Amino acid sequence: MSIVAVKWTLEDYHQLIAAGVLDNKSVELLQGEVVQINPEAPLHSNCIRQSAKLVRKQVSADYEVSEAHPITLSDSEPEPDIALIRAGNYDTRHPGAEDTLLVIEFANTSLEKDLEEKRLTYARAGIVEYWVVDLRDRRVIVFRTPLNGDYQSRQVFAAGAIASLACPEVSITVAALLGTP
Numbered sequence: 691m692s693i694v695a696v697k698w699t700l701e702d703y704h705q706l707i708a709a710g711v712l713d714n715k716s717v718e719l720l721q722g723e724v725v726q727i728n729p730e731a732p733l734h735s736n737c738i739r740q741s742a743k744l745v746r747k748q749v750s751a752d753y754e755v756s757e758a759h760p761i762t763l764s765d766s767e768p769e770p771d772i773a774l775i776r777a778g779n780y781d782t783r784h785p786g787a788e789d790t791l792l793v794i795e796f797a798n799t800s801l802e803k804d805l806e807e808k809r810l811t812y813a814r815a816g817i818v819e820y821w822v823v824d825l826r827d828r829r830v831i832v833f834r835t836p837l838n839g840d841y842q843s844r845q846v847f848a849a850g851a852i853a854s855l856a857c858p859e860v861s862i863t864v865a866a867l868l869g870t871p
Contacts, residue, residue: 697722703767718760719767720811727769728800733825737796737869738771741823741862745774748860752777753791760784761793763815768808771796774857787815791856794867798825805831814839819856823867830864 698706703719706712716727730738738757746755756773762784774792775785793812797804804822812820813836820833820841829848833841834855847864854860 695723697765698724700762700765700767718769719765720807722765725803725807731798733869734771734796734798737823737825737867740869741794741796741867742772744862744866745772745860748862749774749857750859753857754778756785761790762786763811766811766815768811770794774854774860787817790817792819792821792854792860793817794821794823796823796825796867801826809833810840812836813841819854821852821867825868828868830867 698719699722700719703724706724712724716729717724718727719725742755742757749755754775754777756770756775758769758771759773760767760769761773761775763786767784770793772794773785773790776789776791778785778789795804795808801822801824809820809822813833816836818834818836822831822833824831829846830852832845832847832852833843835842849864851861851863852867
């Protein structure tokens with residue numbers, strides 16, 4: 691007998707949420723799999739809060755900064771640490787890939803998942819820009835230009851400012867992203 695993993699659809703996942711099956715569970719849907727979200731250490735949480743505050747100060751009313759809230763993709767519903775989304779009414783749906791300009795994930799224990807699974811998830815969805823703030827090695831990896839299921843551009847920043855190409859009004863220093871402005 692062979693073992694076959696069951697892939698969950700967005701509809702299945704939403705039914706699990708509505709039925710309360712996932713209450714009190716820290717999970718997200720990635721590429722059809724319900725995966726656990728690692729608990730946040732204080733540094734991780736603080737970097738998210740401080741970085742979100744800096745991004746909010748830079749963007750116009752055309753955009754919103756979403757912290758740890760779902761975005762709906764074709765086979766995934768991740769909850770990125772920070773997502774820069776177009777302002778809109780999201781009462782009946784979560785923002786989608788077409789609404790999302792920039793995703794920022796802060797990684798320590800989740801670094802491998804963020805650099806592999808999440809990178810591919812966001813690239814397949816066409817999220818134009820994805821930043822991974824590597825809290826372990828104190829650097830930021832910036833992925834841009836999604837094409838054929840992966841990003842075509844990868845840059846690593848250890849210092850200086852990073853300007854978003856997806857939203858040029860956003861520029862933030864590596865030090866600020868790492869919690870040391």
